[in-house]
Amino acid sequence: MNNYMVTNLPEVAAIVLFGIGFSNLLLARNLIKKIIGLNVMDTAIYLFLAAKGYVDDAAAPIVSAGTVDPDLYVNPVPSGLVLTGIVVSVSVTAVLLALTVRLYEEFNTLDIDEIVHQLRRKDREAMR
Amino acid sequence: MTLVQNVPAFSILAPMLAGVVCLVLPARASHRLTNGVLVVLALLSFLLLNSFWDGAPMFTYRMGHYGAPVGNEIRAGELEASMAFMFPVVMLLSLMGGRNHLRSDIGRSKVNLYYISVLFLLSSMLALTYTNDLFTAYVFVEINTVTACGIIISKEDGYTLAASMRYLIMSLLGSGLFLIGICLIYGLTGHLLMPHIQEAVNHLARSGSFLAPLQVTIALLAVGLALKSALWPFHSWLADAHSSASAASSAILSGLVLKSFIFLMIKIFFRTVGPDVMTGHAILNLLLVFGILGMLLGSVNALFEKDIKRMLAFSSVSQIGYIFCGIGLGTVAGVSAALVQVVVHAVTKAMLFISAGGLMDASEGKKDFEALRGAGRRDVAAGAAFAVGTLSMIGLPFFAGFITKLTLVTAAAGTHDWRMYASLTAIILSTILTAIYYIRILSLIFGKEDSEEEVCEGQNRRILFAHLRRQLSMDTEYLLASFALIVINLWIGLRSDDLVAVIDAGLATFQ
Numbered sequence: 001m002n003n004y005m006v007t008n009l010p011e012v013a014a015i016v017l018f019g020i021g022f023s024n025l026l027l028a029r030n031l032i033k034k035i036i037g038l039n040v041m042d043t044a045i046y047l048f049l050a051a052k053g054y055v056d057d058a059a060a061p062i063v064s065a066g067t068v069d070p071d072l073y074v075n076p077v078p079s080g081l082v083l084t085g086i087v088v089s090v091s092v093t094a095v096l097l098a099l100t101v102r103l104y105e106e107f108n109t110l111d112i113d114e115i116v117h118q119l120r121r122k123d124r125e126a127m128r
Numbered sequence: 129m130t131l132v133q134n135v136p137a138f139s140i141l142a143p144m145l146a147g148v149v150c151l152v153l154p155a156r157a158s159h160r161l162t163n164g165v166l167v168v169l170a171l172l173s174f175l176l177l178n179s180f181w182d183g184a185p186m187f188t189y190r191m192g193h194y195g196a197p198v199g200n201e202i203r204a205g206e207l208e209a210s211m212a213f214m215f216p217v218v219m220l221l222s223l224m225g226g227r228n229h230l231r232s233d234i235g236r237s238k239v240n241l242y243y244i245s246v247l248f249l250l251s252s253m254l255a256l257t258y259t260n261d262l263f264t265a266y267v268f269v270e271i272n273t274v275t276a277c278g279i280i281i282s283k284e285d286g287y288t289l290a291a292s293m294r295y296l297i298m299s300l301l302g303s304g305l306f307l308i309g310i311c312l313i314y315g316l317t318g319h320l321l322m323p324h325i326q327e328a329v330n331h332l333a334r335s336g337s338f339l340a341p342l343q344v345t346i347a348l349l350a351v352g353l354a355l356k357s358a359l360w361p362f363h364s365w366l367a368d369a370h371s372s373a374s375a376a377s378s379a380i381l382s383g384l385v386l387k388s389f390i391f392l393m394i395k396i397f398f399r400t401v402g403p404d405v406m407t408g409h410a411i412l413n414l415l416l417v418f419g420i421l422g423m424l425l426g427s428v429n430a431l432f433e434k435d436i437k438r439m440l441a442f443s444s445v446s447q448i449g450y451i452f453c454g455i456g457l458g459t460v461a462g463v464s465a466a467l468v469q470v471v472v473h474a475v476t477k478a479m480l481f482i483s484a485g486g487l488m489d490a491s492e493g494k495k496d497f498e499a500l501r502g503a504g505r506r507d508v509a510a511g512a513a514f515a516v517g518t519l520s521m522i523g524l525p526f527f528a529g530f531i532t533k534l535t536l537v538t539a540a541a542g543t544h545d546w547r548m549y550a551s552l553t554a555i556i557l558s559t560i561l562t563a564i565y566y567i568r569i570l571s572l573i574f575g576k577e578d579s580e581e582e583v584c585e586g587q588n589r590r591i592l593f594a595h596l597r598r599q600l601s602m603d604t605e606y607l608l609a610s611f612a613l614i615v616i617n618l619w620i621g622l623r624s625d626d627l628v629a630v631i632d633a634g635l636a637t638f639q
Binding site for chain 2: 018021022025026031034038041042045048049052077078081084085088091092095096099100102103106107112115116118119122127
């Protein structure tokens with residue numbers, strides 16, 4: 001068991017980080033902490049992918065001087081996926097941050113529970 | 129290769145291009161462009177569907193220079209084509225029906241930005257429908273999430289801001305799980321194209337190696353997509369998001385966006401993982417149980433709502449439960465029933481949200497039940513559409529909802545074990561609950577107002593006709609959309625054989 005942990009260290013670290021990020025995104029009340037959680041979660045996934053594609057002592061997959069032996073290169077597909085994923089998570093983070101700014105302007109707080117609470121109170125007053 | 133095989137790639141790219149163009153167009157022009165693109169896509173998808181109907185086989189279409197197994201592919205068959213036909217049609221009718229609300233909720237200067245979101249949303253839904261590649265699916269899932277958030281938030285008030293924040297957070301949790309699921313499946317099989325993954329997964333299952341990671345992967349993909357399609361324990365975001373948005377957005381979100389994720393889930397279960405591994409899988413039973421709980425508890429929540437749009441949103445939770453009940457049965461008949469419900473609910477819930485918008489207009493924009501008393505008599509078109517939608521949701525014969533219940537009951541009766549008893553009981557109870565809350569609101573909107581003076585029948589009718597005539601000249605689009613949705617609903621109800629035949633033919637090639 002311990003042996004698996006050592007040989008797959010990056011994957012193990014990625015899953016632990018994923019758990020930390022996921023629970024932060026789910027449970028943190030502060031919106032900024034939630035967004036940090038999201039980024040930790042996404043980065044953990046990229047670590048996992050990069051580790052999957054890495055081959056010990058292999059070069060970057062750029063074919064030079066006619067060497068086409070696949071054993072000499074790392075797997076390029078996961079790197080491509082990581083790049084795409086980074087683009088996606090940057091844009092999503094931007095949307096979230098913009099939304100957070102608007103929410104702060106509107107409610108003067110970053111606490112999502114407090115925001116929901118304020119809206120409920122507004123509803124009750126409208127009912128009356 | 130025939131010309132019609134270019135339709136899938138074109139229908140993903142055309143709305144994107146139109147969306148970019150909308151950025152520089154004024155409100156009216158972007159409205160026309162959007163409607164034009166939607167009409168063209170509906171017609172093209174219909175042609176594609178027609179070619180399959182005439183016996184053309186399903187096909188895969190290479191995107192870019194590299195073929196399988198490293199390249200990117202699109203796959204089209206009867207099911208994909210019928211979904212791709214339904215998305216633009218329902219979206220067009222929702223936008224037409226909700227146009228007045230868009231004008232008042234968003235403001236003319238920003239309407240073109242709304243149409244950008246709508247067009248990108250359509251593009252992403254079509255891509256989710258057609259794609260044969262899991263990572264492409266992930267990218268479009270994220271585009272779908274962000275643009276769906278865009279059409280909620282376009283009506284800028286505190287409610288939509290908070291609702292879209294909660295929607296985004298829940299959705300991103302789902303995306304995270306979905307992405308790590310894809311990474312795990314890539315690690316296990318070394319492929320991203322669905323048919324190749326299925327081959328590798330079947331090989332793994334036969335050899336009995338890596339079974340535990342495979343189960344975890346399936347569970348991660350299922351939970352990730354269930355979060356996004358608002359399966360019962362994950363539905364908390366839905367009520368706020370769908371009820372606070374503008375009428376057209378609510379119709380699109382409830383009718384279409386959830387369905388695109390469900391369709392992707394069906395593709396992952398039965399084309400990516402494959403029927404050999406999925407049949408009798410524990411995750412299907414779990415989905416069945418949660419679907420059944422959703423059917424019942426969604427209805428119970430709707431029963432206690434005093435706000436028409438929140439009630440409709442909780443009704444969506446219950447109706448999504450029917451879809452998952454069908455998927456969870458795990459038989460071909462069950463999945464076919466789920467897909468029938470996907471189409472029926474898309475058409476019906478869009479109609480209900482549009483007509484709820486009309487009823488609210490007739491009640492000074494208020495959406496609580498007290499204000500809506502008699503609204504169906506003040507706005508006859510909305511009242512009629514709402515009544516048809518209501519009766520269809522309850523599942524009366526001649527309406528579309530009846531077909532869902534019929535196919536689902538037949539599918540459930542075919543399993544002959546605990547799944548049959550559980551789902552049949554749930555369908556009966558949920559139908560009763562649905563009938564209670566929908567008939568209550570129906571009798572309310574057609575009821576007499578407390579303050580209404582005693583007017584004689586003839587005069588009352590004259591007022592109605594005058595209102596209808598004014599509407600006919602003012603909101604032609606709204607009336608047209610309501611009428612079209614009523615006709616589609618009755619057509620599905622009366623000519624369901626065609627719909628079921630297309631879905632069954634599509635499922636037969638779906639592996």
